[in-house]
Amino acid sequence: MSAVTDAGRSPARFRASLTGLSSVAITLFGLVLVTFLIGRAMPIDPILAIVGDHAPPDVVAKVRADLALDQPLFVQFWIYVVHLVHGDLGRSVMTQNLVTADIAHFFPATLELATTAIIIAIVIGVPLGVIAAARQGSRFDHVVRVVSLAGQSVPIFVLGLLCLLVFYVKLGVAPGTGQQDVLYEGMVPDVTGMRVLDAALDADWDAFWDALAHLVQPALVLAYFSLSIITRMTRAFMLEALAGEYIVAARAKGLSPARILWRHAFGNIMVPLITVIALAYAGLLEGAVLTETVFSWPGLGLYLTGSLLNADMNAVLGATLVVGMVYVGLNLLADLAYRLLDPRVR
Amino acid sequence: MQVVVRNLRIAFPSPQGPTEAVRGVSFALGQEKLGIVGESGSGKSLTARSILRLLPRQAQVSAETIEFDGIDVLKANETRMRAIRGKRAGLIMQDPKFSLNPVMTAGQQIAEAWHAHRGGSRKEAKDAAVELLAQVQIRDPKRVADMYPHELSGGMGQRAMIAMMLAPDPELLIADEPTSALDATVQAEILRLIEDLVSRRGMGLILISHDLPLVSHFCDRVLVMYAGRVVEEARAGELARAKHPYTRGLLDCLPSLVQPKPRLAVMRRDPAWLGT
Amino acid sequence: MTPPMSLTREWLLTDAPESRRQAGLGRLYRGWLQFRRNYLAMAGLVAAVFLIIVSLLAPVLSPYDPSAQDLTNRFGPVSAAHWFGTDEVGRDLLTRLLYGGRVTLGMVVAIMVLVAPVGLLVGTVAGYAGGVADRILMRITDVFLAFPRLILALAFVAALRPGITSAIIAIALTAWPPYARLARAETLTIRNADFIAAVRLTGASATRIVMRHIAPLCVSSLIVRVTLDMSGIILTAAGLGFLGMGAQPPMPEWGTMIATTRGQILDAWWVPTIPGVAIFVASLAFNLLGDGLRDVLDPKQG
Numbered sequence: 001m002s003a004v005t006d007a008g009r010s011p012a013r014f015r016a017s018l019t020g021l022s023s024v025a026i027t028l029f030g031l032v033l034v035t036f037l038i039g040r041a042m043p044i045d046p047i048l049a050i051v052g053d054h055a056p057p058d059v060v061a062k063v064r065a066d067l068a069l070d071q072p073l074f075v076q077f078w079i080y081v082v083h084l085v086h087g088d089l090g091r092s093v094m095t096q097n098l099v100t101a102d103i104a105h106f107f108p109a110t111l112e113l114a115t116t117a118i119i120i121a122i123v124i125g126v127p128l129g130v131i132a133a134a135r136q137g138s139r140f141d142h143v144v145r146v147v148s149l150a151g152q153s154v155p156i157f158v159l160g161l162l163c164l165l166v167f168y169v170k171l172g173v174a175p176g177t178g179q180q181d182v183l184y185e186g187m188v189p190d191v192t193g194m195r196v197l198d199a200a201l202d203a204d205w206d207a208f209w210d211a212l213a214h215l216v217q218p219a220l221v222l223a224y225f226s227l228s229i230i231t232r233m234t235r236a237f238m239l240e241a242l243a244g245e246y247i248v249a250a251r252a253k254g255l256s257p258a259r260i261l262w263r264h265a266f267g268n269i270m271v272p273l274i275t276v277i278a279l280a281y282a283g284l285l286e287g288a289v290l291t292e293t294v295f296s297w298p299g300l301g302l303y304l305t306g307s308l309l310n311a312d313m314n315a316v317l318g319a320t321l322v323v324g325m326v327y328v329g330l331n332l333l334a335d336l337a338y339r340l341l342d343p344r345v346r
Numbered sequence: 347m348q349v350v351v352r353n354l355r356i357a358f359p360s361p362q363g364p365t366e367a368v369r370g371v372s373f374a375l376g377q378e379k380l381g382i383v384g385e386s387g388s389g390k391s392l393t394a395r396s397i398l399r400l401l402p403r404q405a406q407v408s409a410e411t412i413e414f415d416g417i418d419v420l421k422a423n424e425t426r427m428r429a430i431r432g433k434r435a436g437l438i439m440q441d442p443k444f445s446l447n448p449v450m451t452a453g454q455q456i457a458e459a460w461h462a463h464r465g466g467s468r469k470e471a472k473d474a475a476v477e478l479l480a481q482v483q484i485r486d487p488k489r490v491a492d493m494y495p496h497e498l499s500g501g502m503g504q505r506a507m508i509a510m511m512l513a514p515d516p517e518l519l520i521a522d523e524p525t526s527a528l529d530a531t532v533q534a535e536i537l538r539l540i541e542d543l544v545s546r547r548g549m550g551l552i553l554i555s556h557d558l559p560l561v562s563h564f565c566d567r568v569l570v571m572y573a574g575r576v577v578e579e580a581r582a583g584e585l586a587r588a589k590h591p592y593t594r595g596l597l598d599c600l601p602s603l604v605q606p607k608p609r610l611a612v613m614r615r616d617p618a619w620l621g622t
Numbered sequence: 623m624t625p626p627m628s629l630t631r632e633w634l635l636t637d638a639p640e641s642r643r644q645a646g647l648g649r650l651y652r653g654w655l656q657f658r659r660n661y662l663a664m665a666g667l668v669a670a671v672f673l674i675i676v677s678l679l680a681p682v683l684s685p686y687d688p689s690a691q692d693l694t695n696r697f698g699p700v701s702a703a704h705w706f707g708t709d710e711v712g713r714d715l716l717t718r719l720l721y722g723g724r725v726t727l728g729m730v731v732a733i734m735v736l737v738a739p740v741g742l743l744v745g746t747v748a749g750y751a752g753g754v755a756d757r758i759l760m761r762i763t764d765v766f767l768a769f770p771r772l773i774l775a776l777a778f779v780a781a782l783r784p785g786i787t788s789a790i791i792a793i794a795l796t797a798w799p800p801y802a803r804l805a806r807a808e809t810l811t812i813r814n815a816d817f818i819a820a821v822r823l824t825g826a827s828a829t830r831i832v833m834r835h836i837a838p839l840c841v842s843s844l845i846v847r848v849t850l851d852m853s854g855i856i857l858t859a860a861g862l863g864f865l866g867m868g869a870q871p872p873m874p875e876w877g878t879m880i881a882t883t884r885g886q887i888l889d890a891w892w893v894p895t896i897p898g899v900a901i902f903v904a905s906l907a908f909n910l911l912g913d914g915l916r917d918v919l920d921p922k923q924g
Binding site for chain 3: 023026027030031033034035038039149150152153154155156157158161162164165169282283285286289290293304305308309311313316317319320323324327328331
Binding site for chain 2: 244245246248249250251252253254255256257264267268270342343344
């Protein structure tokens, strides 16, 4: 992991934050540019996608003028940016809705899934890593290492399919795909878009338990990869921390092993660990695309793949841009957390 | 309080089989100041740390006796050792930048040492920490207590370390090269401080160093170690009449302003010193 | 002393090598000895080599033609004739698996061949040149680093045309930034070393310094990273195939094979599962191999 950044006094730190923010701005700009260029790189004529193959030439010309496709590239880019700033990502060819509306509709489900997954990953992964490091070389340590190694190598979609096969079909302990049983579809008012939360807010406990049951499998499958990374990194950080001289000093003070492990060693790794967790959360967005496909979870990932199959470029690019921005945001958060929390950097 | 060590052997596993770092060291210590002198790799740190069983995991320790005030250190379980560590014996290490926890303030670490062995409330521990910082001659103890180790100078950090180890009021202090990471001017101050505190509290002291004149100045007795063995044991005042060629070599190598030599002597190592 | 005809163990492990070649070979041998002690890493090496060999020899080893359909035997079970059964149009699964290995592993190798040199070049140039060039290159790197890999690859593939070439280009475009970062970090450390100053004093051009002196030193950590990354890229490539954006049917590719037979998970569960296991084994093998290499080449990291 990255080393601790240099300490700095206030004015230097302010300047550093400023350059940090400007670099984020440049990154975002690059993101928009790349997304725009991808959109224009399509070999398929976007006009034909809208008006069909048999449209008369004057209709085609009108649409081309409307979309400003006859303008030079940088003018098109400028128009694109202006639309972006106003929150207009175009219209989805498939659903005929505004892409922003579609994304707003589908994003919360992904948020629900990803957040549940990261919580599982942290709650299980961090203690596993700490204890594995404390008992380095033991059977427990080996088991943890093997399991987390496997977790980093397993293709998520295969795991998802297998879980469905075993737990849903063969054993019947878990519900099937989707966010809820067909029975409950449409019964819970859409407040946050997160079905479990909405059901709780509506006090519809039947729907709540059903939604929760549907959430468990995809969340666990999605969590496995991040869990593995978090466990491995926690273990690695802890081993490094436990080799420090201050641990010997803590032992010399006669402190209990639990206190040494958690207050001293773990206390030292919390900051880089937060960075790892933030990045893992960002990585979950990728995993979500595959998991949602397997479990038919109505989130951004499913929207993205659906749009891909229909060559709905506005939707694809809009979703890519949104995910990219969330990714950048999370990276920024991770960096900020590091700067704010490490006393050596303050 | 008596420390007795007889025929201590410490080995580490290696691809070529276990290598012995300490090869049959014996000594005893009461309420006095014992210095252990040796170069890097002589095994002096390991010897001292074995009294508190603070060696790395892979170390293989064996001895006829390691006793701390009658307690068999070799056979004691971890709980018994924890009762000795801190409360009855403390350890000061070389570089406070590494031996102090970077994410806790100096005051928190000292208070922790106090609280672990004396109980009491958090406030009492905090006040005690400030008081201890004053005892180690830090001028603004309240402010320093809230500072992090990386904000302290070498001398201040080492003083904080001393305060931390003296907080539980132990009977023995092991100082493992306490001044090697400090500037020359600060070195003498820190050692005088250690000497003063140890005398006033009636503690035993094991001072480990590679600096022979320094150790002979501050200690009652001196052990000279070479390649895992004790090659010389003498009272500090009698060092000039040392017998072992290694000790003589060390003494001869010292440049002197009082008796300048035309050519500085160089240590010539005799493989016979390695023993069998 | 001229090197003996046989590379004896003693010659390799000597403390006083007499030629650069002897020292280099000695270092390799020592590294190999250390690597060999790590069971998991050896397992990874064996598995990876096995997969590569088996994929290369697919035409020789396969009992059937990968496109030979037999609609009378769709989703056939494991049998003597078909060791892994048959797929949705009756093609032998073992054959498809072997050829699929060629596709998947071939994609990954192609990506690595593109990505590692580009990343190395960008990183060393940025690190050595410094100043404006460094900042510009790093900005470009940051932009591509800011995208989640799979998502950007999806967008690219969608724009170009789903297929192997697009998938390779798309993944490559997102995979190169970490190597540039790594190479740059290493270059920054090495650049101020005395021997670089010495080489510069002898009049070496910047190109020569970067190519002959700095880049070779970055290679070992790059190799570790490449091997570890390969496991992730196998997953990404298969993921693209699963989403229908990678290799297109009827071309065998492990991810695509799972996508087309996904619906049969209930009745013929082995048909989608076995390629999944193959992906897992491949990814695991490179993970283990990369871990082992890291322990030997770069022990301080991680």
